[in-house]
Amino acid sequence: MAHTPKDEHDLTVVADMWSPACTAIRTFLARNEIACRWLQPTESTGRQLLEQHGFTADDTPVLFKADGSSLKPADEEQLAQWVGLHAKPSSDNYDLLIVGGGPAGMAAALYGASEGLHTVLLERWAIGGQAGLSSSIQNYLGFPDGISGSDLTDRARKQACKFGAELVISLQADHLRPTDHGFAVHCTDDITVHARSVIIATGATFRTLDIPSVDKFNGRGVFYFSALTEAPLCAGSDVYIVGGANSAGQAAVYFASCARKVIMLVRADSLAVEMSTYLIKQIEGIPAIEVRTDVEVVDASGGTHLEHLTLRDRTTGAVEEVPANWLFAFIGAEPATDWLDPSFARDSHGYLLTGPDITTVEGSHSPWPLKRPPLHLETTVPGVFAAGDVRAFNGHRVAAAVGEGSMAVMLVHKFLHD
Structure with a gap:
């Protein structure tokens, strides 16, 4: 959970509004609901604040707290820890590890924790994924007047935490491998988290104009x-x-x-x-x-x-x-699967193949390694499931992602108990 200052003056950011680094920090803080005051380094108040702490305009962006502490952030993890986000797992071993904090991942965290699984979710940027950036979701069941992505995200976060799901912000998974007792997911800052089962809900990364x-x-x-x-x-x-x-x-x-x-x-x-x-x-x-x-x-x-x-x-x-x-x-996205090794079968666009879709892989040898058939959302690595926009033939809708996240937990139970 984020620690939100009492008011925006508890946290001040001095940065040039046209700086890409400023944009990244502004987005990170806003998406994690961290209130702050923004000052330009050319403003007298901003300039004085920098000088009082030994900084110059060239050092920006710089963050200041009301207690007098300051930070020139080097990366998201350092920034997350400094503003009070939960940035490191409390354990290195879980029943269920979810990679990705969009609607699919949050649904999986909620249902996993509420059904008694020791559950952790790893998210690099902020809970909500692409849906969290949406200004208004008009066609989500139960909200006839629509709901903003940030509001939906906030409700999901509170609900998942109520059931004991652990949500870790700023860690990026960069490798997943099977172990004798489940799986190991290696993350940035050389952190490795172990779990008996994994749900991949990394969604997709934004496609750029490439000009x-x-x-x-x-x-x-x-x-x-x-x-x-x-x-x-x-x-x-x-x-x-x-x-x-x-x-x-x-x-x-x-x-x-x-x-x-x-x-x-x-x-x-x-x-x-x-x-x-x-x-x-x-x-x-x-x-x-x-x-x-x-x-x-x-x-x-x-x-x-x-x-x-x-x-x-x-x-x-x-x-x-x-x-x-x-x-x-807003021109679409590419599946966030480049951190996974070739043992995870993908379609021609890079989306993960799961369940019966695994049989669509061309070639003489099936990528599925076991005699039993794969469970519906199971990838070609048994015990690792995929849900949401990272999965081939997905629905590209928030409701579809939420449904798959909850279904994936049901399949995790079956995998763990068989």
Whole structure:
């Protein structure tokens, strides 16, 4: 659980708003519900605070607590420990280890702990995964008026902790191997955690635009799957959003409440190609949102931050340059499976194959090593299960991920008791 300061003045961050390091810290703190006050190093108060502690503007970002302590963070783990997050496992041996803190992982943690399994969940960034970044989830069962990803995440965190699940923030798993008594998951900072069973719920990593001139402004006007943490800075500005699926639509609706104008840039010829009907109708009813189809970003320029975008009409080939300080891209994701070795069978896109889908692997030898058939969400490593967006043929919906996380725990029980 996060330790949240009593008010934002208990924690102060001095950083340049256009610094990628500042963006990373801002996102980390916001997603972990750590309240703080932000100061620019050029402001008199920010400059004085730096000087009082022996820092200069070149040292930023620097964090200060009300007790006088300060930190220039080297990595997420150091930052997590300093602000009071639970950053190290309390044990090295569990019944169930879950890698990934999105909806699938949180559902697994909740059900695992509530059913008596000694359960630990490892998450690198923050509980909630991609869903935690969503400004509004409108089609989740039981919330007719919608719910923000952060609110849903907070409820899930409290519920899982109530049943005794241990949630560890800032550890990144980088290797998994079978042992005589289960499995060992090696993490950053040379920490190894052992468990009798494992659920992989690492989801997917954000796909980038892969344009060198755009990449140059990452964290300096160009952001991926980020809305809640940056929206206050965009008030009164024009905001460009790249993408045509639900995540892009939800961000557009959210930004429309504070931005002067929201321009959606969609490669397809219609939002209907990927977006839910309810969201399309909502966007059509908001005058501040402009949807431009058959268009793509091809270039970006600026000084210390993004200042212009170059757009191309995919039908006519016409090119135009537009002033822009804020670009948010929601263009899909890649499965977060590169930390797993080849014993985990994947489909052609890198998603983990589980249960009956393992038989789709081409070749003369089955990757499944046992005589018994694999359980429904079991990977090609017996006793290791996958749930949510990391799994092949997944539903790409929060509800689907939650269902798979809870089902995976049921299958873990079967594996442990057989």
